[in-house]
Amino acid sequence: MEIIQSRKDCIEIGRTSSYGNDLLGMLLNEMQKKKTGNGFSINLQLIMDECKTFFFAGHETTALLLTWTVMLLASNPSWQDKVRAEVNQVCNAGSPSIDQLSKLSLLNMVINESLRLYPPATVLPRMAFEDIKLGDLNIPKGLSIWMPVLAIHHSEEIWGKDVNVFNPDRFASKSFAPGRHFIPFAAGPRNCIGQSFALMEAKIILAMLISKFSFTISDHYRHAPVIVLTIKPKYGVQICLNPLNP
Ligand code: HEM
Numbered sequence: 453m454e455i456i457q458s459r460k461d462c463i464e465i466g467r468t469s470s471y472g473n474d475l476l477g478m479l480l481n482e483m484q485k486k487k488t489g490n491g492f493s494i495n496l497q498l499i500m501d502e503c504k505t506f507f508f509a510g511h512e513t514t515a516l517l518l519t520w521t522v523m524l525l526a527s528n529p530s531w532q533d534k535v536r537a538e539v540n541q542v543c544n545a546g547s548p549s550i551d552q553l554s555k556l557s558l559l560n561m562v563i564n565e566s567l568r569l570y571p572p573a574t575v576l577p578r579m580a581f582e583d584i585k586l587g588d589l590n591i592p593k594g595l596s597i598w599m600p601v602l603a604i605h606h607s608e609e610i611w612g613k614d615v616n617v618f619n620p621d622r623f624a625s626k627s628f629a630p631g632r633h634f635i636p637f638a639a640g641p642r643n644c645i646g647q648s649f650a651l652m653e654a655k656i657i658l659a660m661l662i663s664k665f666s667f668t669i670s671d672h673y674r675h676a677p678v679i680v681l682t683i684k685p686k687y688g689v690q691i692c693l694n695p696l697n698p
Contacts, residue, residue, distance in 0.1 A: 456480065456499070476503065506646075513572040514650045516682055518657060520570040521563060523689045524618050525662070526669040531620060532662065535559050539659045548659045556655055559662075561620035563654055567636035568611075569618065572682045574602040576638050601635055602683070665693040 459471045459480060471480035479502060483494045525532045538558045542548070548556070576599040584591040591597065608615045610633045611622065628634055637644035644650070661667075670690035678686045 453500070456496070475506070509644070510646050510650065512682055514653055516570070516572040516684065517563070517567060517650065517654050519685060519689050520683075521566040521654070521658060522661070522667065522691060523669065523673075523685070524566050524569070525562065525658075526667045526691050528618055529668075531558075531562060531618075532666070535562055535658075536662045536666075539663050543659060543663065545663065548656055550652075553652060553655050553659075556659060558620070559655055559658060560651075561623040563651065563658070564623040564634070565618060565620040568605045568634060569616075570677065570683050571601045571605055571636040573636070573638070574679050574681070574683055575600055576635070599635075602679070604633060604635065607633075664696060666696055667694070668692045 455476065459477070462468045463471065471477040471484075476499070479494060479499045483496070483499060525535065535556075535558050538556060539548075542552050542555045578597045578599065580591045580593055580595045580597065583593050604610065606615055610628060622628075631639040637647040637650075668691070670692050672690045674687045676686035677683050
């Protein structure tokens, strides 16, 4: 509310004529226009709700992706070394640029494997708004359906005998159906709007971390993933960081 008020104040005292061109600014500018073409109008309550959705959907999910990926890299030194060699070769000791990010294919495989084993969103709840026939299934209007992302990502039938093993190599080939068997960001028209942003953010942070530090898992770490809507490490993830080339 304070951020919104300060932007309103800037307009009122004539410092600027627009609320800004970031997402919040765009929503506030839309609110000024009153009604959009289809009669839909944005009010302050809706803007605050959108901000909360973005915070809820975007903050903890990305933080958990980073947490579990660091845990997996710390516990798998050979993959840590491979990813570090790739980052050093592609980024040449600097911060990764946007073109370099797409060349970090081993890091991408590690992130995918982390999202498979520990998908931050473990279930996708849906409600049937009308009677639907899906194959042999009759789904009546009003039925609540939960798509079990975690179970799909841990299905031996889909992923094979090593389903519970950290093996990023499985993402080197597309031997699975991306929109059906691997759905950390859901799929279809209501999939995650922040997917590209989250992956970009995660790659930048992990590339910078891995080029500056080597890390091992602390003796104090107790592996205890718990599901409270998202998958969290119950006792945190304790990591020992050793600076490289200090
Ligand atoms: C690793 C990070 C992330 C994961 C795993 C993730 C996962 C998901 C999933 C599974 C959904 C679909 C939920 C459903 O249909 O029931 C979703 C929706 C959404 N996500 Fe993300 N998300 C991540 C990061 C972000 C970020 C960074 C943002 C915003 C900056 C964001 C914004 C949203 C929004 C607004 C929706 C609702 C989209 C809609 O209903 O049309 N997410 N996310």
